[in-house]
Amino acid sequence: MKFTGTESYVATDDLKVAVNAAITLQRPLLIKGEPGTGKTVLAQEVASALGRDLIQWHIKSTTKAQQGLYEYDAVSRLRDSQLGDDRVHDISNYIVKGKLWEAFSAAPAPILLIDEIDKADIEFPNDLLQELDRMEFYVYETRETVKAAERPIVMITSNNEKELPDAFLRRCFFHYIKFPDPDTMRQIVEVHYPGIQHDLVREALTIFYDIREVPGLKKKPSTSELLDWLKLLMSESLTPEMLRERDPKKLIPPMHGALLKNEQDVHLFERLAFLARRQERQPPQ
Amino acid sequence: MFINFFYELKNAKVPVTLKEYLTLLEAMKAGVASYSVDDFYYLSRATLVKDERNLDKFDKVFGTVFKGLESVADGEAIEIPEEWLRKLAEKTLTEEEKALIESLGGFDKLMETLQKRLEEQKGRHQGGNKWIGTAGTSPFGAHGYNPEGVRIGQDKSRHRRAVKVWDKREFQNLDDSLELGTRNIKVALRRLRKFAREGAEVELDMPDTIRSTANNAGWLDLKMRPERRNKVKVLIFFDIGGSMDSYIRLCEELFSAARSEFKHLEYFYFHNCLYEKVWKDNKRRMTDTMPTWDVLHTYPHDYKVIFVGDASMSPYEITYPGGSVEHWNEESGETWMRRTLDIYPHAVWLNPTPERHWGHTSSIGVMRQLMEGRMFPLTLSGLDAAARELNR
Structure with a gap:
């Protein structure tokens, strides 16, 4: 069982090695990287490439580790007891399975995506240490141990909002998705919009990487923004020539709304355009 | 097997532990890295580095520890470069550029000089205008500005042998002495958070409610508590x-x-x-x-x-x-x-x-x-x- 990238996802060599290491040794894989570099998509692609189910667990600031295992629905049981319902005698009626339990009991072993683990409380990863390591946990209410028949492939993404504890990191493989270089980016674009005009892509990529180089940008545009922008350019049927014209007055690229998501960044560009115009009017002596 | 590497990493203050080292050995045994240096580099990176701030340190250590391996690869590069470079050059150079090359004494001369430099050169080189390396104005090397330049390791990723992946140290700007962005600052400041419950009671306190209800012989006794806040x-x-x-x-x-x-x-x-x-x-x-x-x-x-x-x-x-x-x-x-x-x-x-x-x-x-x-x-x-x- 090896992951070699898919038709709709360009995986670099280092990413493939990391994913395959995680699959072979059945350890969790922790993925970090700039927003919009395809961390979450990776799990979906691995799942479809290996033909496994994908179980997604999106973490919020209020998510508790216990919710991933199971929850004891005490309130319904309380209500049932007051109404004299018969179900009340069996406590297992009120145990609600969490995503981890779901992943442990599914066969064949699915891919479990724990998305944005850094959103949760600082203690969250620590609470899952044993569960992810041994792939088993104990249900106190029913006194049973849930154990994964087949260890699921666990992928964890993080946006670096919080540091993860060392003990947790020791148990994972780690991969940092770096921002794709122009060659890889061209492949990514090709994969998403097959048959797109090469000239258009070339011009668009030049502008895109130029924008990323501009010092002082609050939010650098990322892959997903580039893809959106290209889609816009195509639907407006802009020609490569229109992108190429380096008229200083049009320093702000067309449809910049897809690339610059911050009014300060747009201002910065307008200022740069203004400076460029002024320089043109007074050629250097 | 790689004990030396492990200790070098420790000396360079990359936080590695025995468990991670054993994982690496296990993965090697399972054949994840398939006997190629690049794969081994990727695998050891995924296993031993858990924080992108340490990637640069890791690359440096990897570069020094496996210098032996590197030179084996380099040796090959010195043996075959002529036809390889010629092919590469022919593919990337336009007729005009080739005419420019004549200004340095013709293509063969260029290749000859290049080969001599390759042999003379002791280590990796950055900048400058004579040695082969990156970002310089010498006719040899990648990312340079000399129109007579022969591109090495710049054309396609398959030909990157001239510049080792770890030698590129692509992650260097993520070292932890970097200037702060607000997001990073927030992460650092989060350490200061101290949660406490204070103020109006708006949240249902489930454990207490259940306990009190049980004490109450089954009659519902709701307990409330204030929300948790950063204090x-x-x-x-x-x-x-x-x-x-x-x-x-x-x-x-x-x-x-x-x-x-x-x-x-x-x-x-x-x-x-x-x-x-x-x-x-x-x-x-x-x-x-x-x-x-x-x-x-x-x-x-x-x-x-x-x-x-x-x-x-x-x-x-x-x-x-x-x-x-x-x-x-x-x-x-x-x-x-x-x-x-x-x-x-x-x-x-x-x-x-x-x-x-x-x-x-x-x-x-x-x-x-x-x-x-x-x-x-x-x-x-x-x-x-x-x-x-x-x-x-």
Whole structure:
């Protein structure tokens, strides 16, 4: 069982090695990287490439580790007891399975995506240490141990909002998705919009990487923004020539709304355009 | 097998543990890396490095430890380069460029020189105009500006043998002494969070409700409790103007991060050293000031105090009454600093001046002594250490 990238996802060599290491040794894989570099998509692609189910667990600031295992629905049981319902005698009626339990009991072993683990409380990863390591946990209410028949492939993404504890990191493989270089980016674009005009892509990529180089940008545009922008350019049927014209007055690229998501960044560009115009009017002596 | 590598990593302060080392061996045994140096590099990176801040250190260590391996690969490169380079050059050069090459004595001459250089060259090279390396103006090497240049390792990723992946050290700007962005600052400041339940009872306290209901023989007894909130209180004093102007952006970032992170945040400005007056608005700093005594009286001692300043001034500005450059101060800055520190036991000084320059300015030493050593550089790791200090 090896992951070699898919038709709709360009995986670099280092990413493939990391994913395959995680699959072979059945350890969790922790993925970090700039927003919009395809961390979450990776799990979906691995799942479809290996033909496994994908179980997604999106973490919020209020998510508790216990919710991933199971929850004891005490309130319904309380209500049932007051109404004299018969179900009340069996406590297992009120145990609600969490995503981890779901992943442990599914066969064949699915891919479990724990998305944005850094959103949760600082203690969250620590609470899952044993569960992810041994792939088993104990249900106190029913006194049973849930154990994964087949260890699921666990992928964890993080946006670096919080540091993860060392003990947790020791148990994972780690991969940092770096921002794709122009060659890889061209492949990514090709994969998403097959048959797109090469000239258009070339011009668009030049502008895109130029924008990323501009010092002082609050939010650098990322892959997903580039893809959106290209889609816009195509639907407006802009020609490569229109992108190429380096008229200083049009320093702000067309449809910049897809690339610059911050009014300060747009201002910065307008200022740069203004400076460029002024320089043109007074050629250097 | 790779014990040496493991210890070198440890020496370079990459946090690796035995468990990770064993995982690496296990993965090698399972054949994940399939006997190629690049794969082994990727695998060991995924196994041993758990934080992108350490990737650069890792690359450096990998480069030195496996220098032997590298030279084997290089040896091959020296043996075959002629036809390989010729092919590459023919593919990438236009007719015009080839004509330009003639200016250096023709293509064969170029290849000859290149081969000689390859043999002469001892190590990797960056910049300059003679040796083969990257980003230079020599005709050889990648990413250069010489139109006569032969591109090595720039055309396609398959041909990157000339530049080792780890040699590129692509992750170098993620080292942890990098300048701060607000997001990073927020992460560092999060260490300061202290949760407590206070105020109106709005949340259902489930465990207590169940316990009380059980005690109540099954009759529902609802218990409420207040919501959890971040309770830490922070008081920041910013040095403003003069020598601080060059750090204004850094301070702005720190300020905006702190502002969104803490509910109880108060800030004041001062100039060079804390004296009897502080202010909140720099435009009206001469007219609209607040006596420092009032600040000390208003905010209780459980506030955590952060001073932000370069502490670069004449030492007299700290130690003598009347030392201030702007006005006549009755009491010395030192007196005011001591007073503040007596009231607020949790205090740190963040200094945007790079730590290695601290020794050159005597006032930094004086201020550091006043702070009992609690002065930290305004970098991510410094901020982290400061947050730890404040939490003690």
